[in-house]
Amino acid sequence: DIQMTQAPSSVSASIGDRVTITCRASRGISTWLAWYQQKPGKAPKVLIYGASALQSGVPSRFSGSGSGTDFTLTISSLQPEDFATYYCQQANSLGTFGPGTKVHI
Amino acid sequence: EVQLVESGGGLVQPGGSLRLSCAASGFIFSSYGMQWVRQAPGKGLEYVAGISGNGGRTYYGNSVKGRFTISRDNSKNTLYLQMGSLRDEDTAVYYCARVAVWWLHLDYWGQGTLVTVSS
Numbered sequence: 125d126i127q128m129t130q131a132p133s134s135v136s137a138s139i140g141d142r143v144t145i146t147c148r149a150s151r152g153i154s155t156w157l158a159w160y161q162q163k164p165g166k167a168p169k170v171l172i173y174g175a176s177a178l179q180s181g182v183p184s185r186f187s188g189s190g191s192g193t194d195f196t197l198t199i200s201s202l203q204p205e206d207f208a209t210y211y212c213q214q215a216n217s218l219g220t221f222g223p224g225t226k227v228h229i
Numbered sequence: 230e231v232q233l234v235e236s237g238g239g240l241v242q243p244g245g246s247l248r249l250s251c252a253a254s255g256f257i258f259s260s261y262g263m264q265w266v267r268q269a270p271g272k273g274l275e276y277v278a279g280i281s282g283n284g285g286r287t288y289y290g291n292s293v294k295g296r297f298t299i300s301r302d303n304s305k306n307t308l309y310l311q312m313g314s315l316r317d318e319d320t321a322v323y324y325c326a327r328v329a330v331w332w333l334h335l336d337y338w339g340q341g342t343l344v345t346v347s348s
Contacts, residue, residue: 125291158334160274167324167341168266168274173334211274215333218288219264219276 126150126214130222137227143199145225147212152192156216159188159197162224163208171210172197202227231255231337233325238342245315245346251308251325251339259283259303262328264335265310267321267344275321278310279328292318315346 127150137143147157155175160168170179172188175195185200199206207229212222237249251263265277278299279288287299298311308325322343326335 156333158332160335162274167338168335169338170334170336173329173336174332177332179334179336209273213274213276213334218290219266219279219333219335221266221274221276224273 126153126217126220128212128214128220128222130210130212130225132225133223134226134228136229137202138229139202139204141202143202143206143227145197145210145212145227147190147195147197147222149193149195149214149216153214153216155191156214157188157190157195158213158215159186160211160213161206161208162211168211173215199227231327233327233337233339235323235325235339235342238323238344240345240347241315242348243316243346246311246313247315247344249310249312249323249325249342249344251310253306253308253327256327258301258306261330262333263299263301263308264326264328265299265308266324266326266335266338267319268324268341269318269321272321277323280308312344315344317346320344320346 157175159172162168176188234252264279296314322341324341325339327337329336
């Protein structure tokens, strides 16, 4: 089974900051990776798919990169509505999620 | 508008069974794979099970394999999760989600239904 890790597990940031979250797969998954945002009490929402494609309606301050085993989600200028938990998910085999990264003030 | 509405959650004793349903609307249900994803209280997301559009292929996470069964009725636009031999650690909010045709990400999610396993 493919295992996913994320770093950091939490990050403290301010409005306007650039935030970078990394995700690593235990074996190569090409670009079969998605990023989700989840706010408390709500279902997750997809931000990025195919490692770098922006989901329709998602602000352009979100971007994704990477292939193989190492991936990155970047928020270029943090906005108040971006404080949430972010998960990566591999779509190569089943759908393992990373453990999540909480972005807080 | 795509909508996914889960139902069937509730309180069940350890060792018991429960069937979750997910009613889909706003898209051609049979054209899409579907997944169940769960989230234990205060924890992260966990893949539970997936099924192809025609129901011919099913997939399970290791923690539920042999205890849970995913199925679908395309004539009713409904996804199911039959859960058996339930354990305390199965307590979670269960989400159904649609698998996008390309890139296989989860592009639409339901609101979730809470399953509590406790005596």
